[in-house]
Structure formats: structure tokens, C-alpha cells
Amino acid sequence: MTPFSAADLTTAAPELFLAVAGLVLLLAGVFRGDRSTAWVTWAVVGAMALAAALVSQGGTARVLAFDGLYVSDAFSLFMKQLTLLGSALALLLSLGFNEREGIARFEYPILFLFATLGMLMMISANDMLSLYVSLELQSLCLYVVAAYRRDSVRSTEAGLKYFVLGALSSGMLLYGISLVYGYTGTTRFEMLLVQFGDMHGAPPLGVVIGLVFVLAGLCFKVSAVPFHMWTPDVYEGAPTPVTAFFAAAPKVAALALFARVTMGGFGPLVEQWSQIVVAVSIASMALGAFAAINQTNIKRLMAYSSIGHMGYVLIGLAAGSEAGIRGMLIYVAIYVVMGIGTFACILCMRRQGRMVEGIADLAGLARTQPAVALALAVFMFSMSGIPPLAGFFGKFYVFMAAIEAGMYVLAVLGVLSSVVAAYYYLRIVKIMYFDEPAEAFDRPVGAVLGTVLAGTSLFTLFFFLAPGMLLSSAKAAAAALAGG
Numbered sequence: 001m002t003p004f005s006a007a008d009l010t011t012a013a014p015e016l017f018l019a020v021a022g023l024v025l026l027l028a029g030v031f032r033g034d035r036s037t038a039w040v041t042w043a044v045v046g047a048m049a050l051a052a053a054l055v056s057q058g059g060t061a062r063v064l065a066f067d068g069l070y071v072s073d074a075f076s077l078f079m080k081q082l083t084l085l086g087s088a089l090a091l092l093l094s095l096g097f098n099e100r101e102g103i104a105r106f107e108y109p110i111l112f113l114f115a116t117l118g119m120l121m122m123i124s125a126n127d128m129l130s131l132y133v134s135l136e137l138q139s140l141c142l143y144v145v146a147a148y149r150r151d152s153v154r155s156t157e158a159g160l161k162y163f164v165l166g167a168l169s170s171g172m173l174l175y176g177i178s179l180v181y182g183y184t185g186t187t188r189f190e191m192l193l194v195q196f197g198d199m200h201g202a203p204p205l206g207v208v209i210g211l212v213f214v215l216a217g218l219c220f221k222v223s224a225v226p227f228h229m230w231t232p233d234v235y236e237g238a239p240t241p242v243t244a245f246f247a248a249a250p251k252v253a254a255l256a257l258f259a260r261v262t263m264g265g266f267g268p269l270v271e272q273w274s275q276i277v278v279a280v281s282i283a284s285m286a287l288g289a290f291a292a293i294n295q296t297n298i299k300r301l302m303a304y305s306s307i308g309h310m311g312y313v314l315i316g317l318a319a320g321s322e323a324g325i326r327g328m329l330i331y332v333a334i335y336v337v338m339g340i341g342t343f344a345c346i347l348c349m350r351r352q353g354r355m356v357e358g359i360a361d362l363a364g365l366a367r368t369q370p371a372v373a374l375a376l377a378v379f380m381f382s383m384s385g386i387p388p389l390a391g392f393f394g395k396f397y398v399f400m401a402a403i404e405a406g407m408y409v410l411a412v413l414g415v416l417s418s419v420v421a422a423y424y425y426l427r428i429v430k431i432m433y434f435d436e437p438a439e440a441f442d443r444p445v446g447a448v449l450g451t452v453l454a455g456t457s458l459f460t461l462f463f464f465l466a467p468g469m470l471l472s473s474a475k476a477a478a479a480a481l482a483g484g
Contacts, residue, residue, distance in 0.1 A: 004066060011065040011072050012124075014054040014080065018117045021047040022110055029106030037104045041095060044109040048088045048116065055080045055120075060476060064126065068188055071126040074480035078473055079123045079256040082333055086248030087116040089340045089452055093347060094241035096446045100353065103149055103239070111148075112245065115141035119253035126264070128177045128187035128214075131257060135173070135221070139166050142250060146238045158237030165220065165230045173217025179210030189265035196268040208272055214261065215276050221254035222310045223303075225283035235303035240355065243299055244343035247306050248336045255310075255332055259317055259325060263481050270320040277318040282413055284311030289420035297357050298346055301424060302339075305383065308421055309335055315414055316398040319405035325478035326471075327397035333470055334394040334463070338379050341456030344449055345376040350442045359428060364437025372445070373432045375457040380429050382460045384422040390463035 009016060025043055029036050060074035091112050098104040118138030125131040143166060147159020181187050183206045184195050196203065220227040235243045262273050288308020295301040313335070316328030348369070349356050366373040382391035395418060402411040445453070463470075 008065040008070075011058065011063050012070055013058070014051040015117060015120050015124075017054060018047060018051050018113060018120065022113045022117065025106075025113070026110050029110065032106075034105050037098070037106045037108070038095070040106045041091060041109040044113045045088050045091055047113065048084045048091075051120070052081050052084045055084070060480065062480065066130075068190065069127045069130040070121075070124050072124055075256070075260075075477040076124045078329060078477035079252055080120050082336060083116065083119045083123065083249045083252045083256075086252060086336045086340065087112060087119075087245065089456075090241055090245035090248055090343075092448050092452055093244055093340070093344060094239075095448055097239065097241050097347060100350075101149070101239070101355075108145070108148060111141045111145050115145070115245075116249060119249055122253045123256040123260075125257060125260065126189050128180065128189075128265075131261070132170075132173065132177065135257070136170065138250065138253065139170070139221075142166075142246070145242045145245070146234055148242060149239050152237075154237035155239065156237075158234040162230050162234045169217045169220035169227065172213045172220075176210045176213025176215075176217060179206050179213065183207045183210065189260070192265040193267055196266065199268070203269055203272065207269075211266060211269065211273055212276065215258075215273060215280075218254060218258045218261065219280055222251055222258060222313075223307055224280045224310050224314065225287050225307065226280075228284070228287065228307050231307060232300050232303040235306075236297055236300045236357075240299065240343060240347055243302070244340055244347075247302065247339040247343065251306070251310070252332055252336060255313060255317075255328065259328065259481060262317065263320070263325065274318050274320050277314050278407070278410055281311045281314035281318055281410065284308060284314065285414060285417035286311075289417040292421070292424050295424070296359055298349075298359050298362075298428075299357050301359065302342065302346075305421070305424075306339070308417065309383075311417070312395060312398055312414060315402050315407075315410055318410065319401040319407060321401060321405055322478045322482040323404055324398070324401035325481055326474045327394075327399075327401040329474040329477055330397045330470060331394035333474070334382075334390045334460075337456050337459050338382055338391060341375065341453060341460060342379045342383075344453040344456065345372055345379065347449060348372050348441055348445050348453075351439055353442065356441075359431060361438055362428060362431050363435035365432040365441075367437050368440040369443070372441075372453070375453050377429045377432065378457050378461050380425040384425045385418050386422075388464040390460045393463065393467060 025040050029040050055077055058072050060077055062073040064071055091109055115138050118134050121134030125134055143159055143163045146162045147156050149155035183204050223231040266273055284307050288304050288311055292301050292304035313328050313331050316324040382389035385392050385395040399411045399414055
């Protein structure tokens with residue numbers, strides 16, 4: 001290991017800034033107590049905005065730092081900005097909720113900040129060891145926020161399940177890393193790429209087994225079948241803003257890591273890992289389509305929906321091409337906005353000061369709160385993939401990438417699962433617009449929540465008018481990863 005240089009510190013400026021900001025705000029919160037919760041939350045949102053600016057200033061050129069453990073390129077630029085956006089929006093959704101539920105403590109935004117720090121490090125990980133350290137930094141914070149409502153049995157159970165299964169996935173990931181290192185003598189992605197590229201014939205069985213365990217650990221982080229078992233319980237039991245956070249930023253970081261490992265480290269072994277990704281993608285789409293049909297809790301339904309969406313995203317990765325990565329990036333960017341918007345609608349489901357989560361509670365919402373009903377309808381139609389809403393473009397690009405790669409069966413199965421999933425999305429619209437009205441939800445929605453809801457719904461509705469910026473950014477990011 002060479003000593004750290006000023007260039008290394010400059011390259012990792014966003015992460016260093018977040019780390020320092022987190023420590024300063026933690027000390028401020030300790031001295032001022034829970035009275036500082038509101039301004040610490042806004043300070044964390046501001047720190048994330050400044051970190052996004054630092055990420056942008058880093059440029060799109062490929063730069064290595066810390067003896068190759070850290071990489072900055074156009075791919076990391078795209079995914080980091082998306083992660084910071086998802087984290088900031090989820091944190092804003094927490095403001096009114098935590099106050100009303102009596103769980104407003106200064107530690108909450110700090111945990112979000114350190115989890116986001118881990119995610120940024122995951123996205124720039126260029127070595128199996130930096131991968132694992134950053135993944136654990138993120139995971140430890142997520143375990144705590146899942147069980148943040150200490151007096152709730154459901155929240156405590158959610159945190160415990162997430163912790164136990166997360167420890168299992170970490171063990172599988174470490175075992176896979178050890179096997180890969182044992183057979184190759186390196187944990188650096190670039191060296192793995194060279195070794196596998198020079199390899200003649202099939203790779204050693206031990207490397208393939210190690211690859212399987214590494215991908216199994218990563219599948220847990222994106223809640224892909226068959227490592228999805230934690231998702232419904234954690235989504236239902238965790239506080240709703242925390243669930244919104246889980247559905248957005250951590251998924252982005254984990255998918256970035258997934259793509260970095262497969263394309264950047266095991267790229268020449270595409271025949272081996274593509275089979276795994278195809279199987280996981282098909283299973284996730286199928287489970288997400290069918291398991292959500294009978295759900296009565298909207299947060300649990302969104303959990304199965306997220307599993308299905310991860311299946312669609314993995315279609316792009318399975319293609320193993322630049323077009324596939326571009327489709328994956330477009331899909332995940334649109335999904336983050338749709339997911340945050342949907343959970344903003346769920347946070348509006350409050351009666352007599354208490355949250356309600358039953359799908360039946362949405363009955364007649366179009367007549368009692370037409371603006372919220374319209375926004376939720378936009379998100380449901382978009383998640384169904386109905387044009388010209390944003391969700392259609394996400395599915396279009398991943399399906400086209402699969403077709404270009406000759407994976408016709410995978411593309412057809414994706415379309416069929418979308419048709420099945422459309423049933424439970426459209427059922428929510430039917431309940432809101434055609435069922436007899438239930439008791440009206442509390443008003444007002446709140447300025448911050450209303451702003452997030454309006455912004456995400458307008459993006460989803462009018463994305464087709466100006467998709468160029470997202471498409472060009474995703475193309476440059478995909479080229480950086482595929483060509484790196």
C-alpha cells in the first residue's frame with residue numbers, strides 16, 4: 001500500500017465531506033439533544049446536496065485512488081447523484097412523520113447520512129475488500145433504522161429479521177470473496193478482469209463457486225429471489241419513511257455494486273454469471289407479479305412490487321452489454337422517483353392522527369382527496385409500464401437490450417409478468433375511483449410532503465417530453481462501466 005496523496009483525498013472528497021459532516025452533526029446533536037432534530041435533519045439534507053455538487057465537480061474521467069481501492073468515473077457519478085437524491089427525499093418524508101409519531105430524535109438523520117456514506121463508497125468500490133467494508137457500513141445503519149420505533153413489536157421484529165438475514169448474506173459474500181482470492185491471488189477488480197481475460201477454457205470450479213456466493217450476497221441487498229425473504233416483513237414493519245428509504249437509495253447502491261462486480265471484475269466470465277442473473281431475474285419477476293395479488297397491506301404490496309422491479313432491472317444486467325447497463329440505469333433512476341412518490345402517497349394515509357396501511361382504506365379517495373388520488377394513479381400506471389409515463393421507458397430499454405442480446409425468452413417473460421403485475425396496480429386505481437368512499441384521510445398533507453409528491457408525480461407524468469438528459473447521462477455512465 002502506498003501512502004495516501006492529496007489527489008486521493010480530492011477524488012474521494014464527497015465521501016470525506018459526508019464523514020466529517022456526520023461527525024460534526026453527531027456532536028452537535030449530543031450536546032443539544034432532541035431539540036436539534038429538525039435542524040440536524042435539514043443540515044443532513046444540505047450536506048447531501050453539497051456532496052452531490054462535489055460528485056459533479058469530480059468529472060466523468062476514470063480516476064483511481066487509495067492504491068486502486070477506489071474508482072471515480074461517469075458510472076459512479078450517475079449512481080452517486082441518484083443515491084443522494086433518493087436519500088435526501090426519503091429523509092424529507094421523515095420530517096412530519098417522526099414528529100407526529102413521537103420518534104423524532106437527532107440520531108435518525110445521522111444514521112441516514114452514514115448509510116448514504118456507505119452507499120457512495122459501495123458505488124466506487126474497486127476491490128473486494130473495499131466492497132465489503134462499505135457494504136457493512138451501509139448495512140449496520142439500515143439495521144438500526146429498520147427497528148427505530150423501539151416501542152413497536154413490528155418494527156423491532158423487522159430490524160431483527162433484517163439483521164439476522166443480513167449477517168447470513170454477509171457470511172456468504174465473504175466466503176465467496178475468500179474462494180475467489182484463493183484461486184486468483186487478488187481481490188482487485190482490474191486484476192481479476194485481466195486474469196479471466198487471459199484464461200483459456202472454462203474457469204476453475206472454485207472461482208465459479210466463489211462467484212455464485214458473491215452474487216448470492218449481492219442478491220440479498222437488492223432483495224432478488226431467492227434472497228428476498230426479508231423484504232415483505234421489513235417493508236411492513238419499519239416506519240414508512242424508512243421503508244421509502246429502503247426502496248430507493250440502498251437499491252441504487254447495491255445495483256451499482258452488482259454491475260461493478262460482474263462487468264468490472266468478472267466481465268470475461270459473462271457466460272457463467274449471466275446464467276445466474278437470468279434465473280434470478282425470472283424468479284423475481286414471477287414472484288413479484290403473483291405474490292402481490294392477494295396482499296391487503298399496501299406497504300407489503302410495495303415490497304413484492306420492488307422484488308418484481310429488481311427482476312426487470314436485472315434483465316439489463318443479464319444482457320451483459322453496454323445497452324443493457326444503460327437500460328438498467330434508466331430503469332433504476334425512474335424507479336427511485338416512482339418509489340419515493342408512492343410512499344409519499346402512503347404517508348398521506350392518516351386518520352384521526354394514526355397511520356392506516358390497508359389497500360381498502362383507499363376506497364373513494366378520488367372524491368375525498370382528488371390530488372393525492374391522481375398522484376397515486378400516475379405512479380400505479382407508470383409502474384405498470386403504460387405509455388407515455390416514465391415507467392414505460394424503463395421497461396422499454398431493458399427489454400430492448402435483452403432482445404439485442406438474443407435473450408428473447410427473457411424479454412417475453414418480462415412482458416408477461418408486467419401484464420400480471422398490472423392487475424394489482426390497476427386494482428388500486430379502481431378502488432380509489434370506483435369504490436364507495438371510506439372515511440376521509442386527515443388534512444393538510446404538509447408543505448414538504450406535498451412538494452415531494454408534486455415533484456415526483458410531475459416527473460413521472462411528463463418525463464416523455466424531455467427524456468434526453470437522463471438518457472444521455474445513462475449512456476455515458478454505461479459506456480464508462482462497459483469500457484472500463
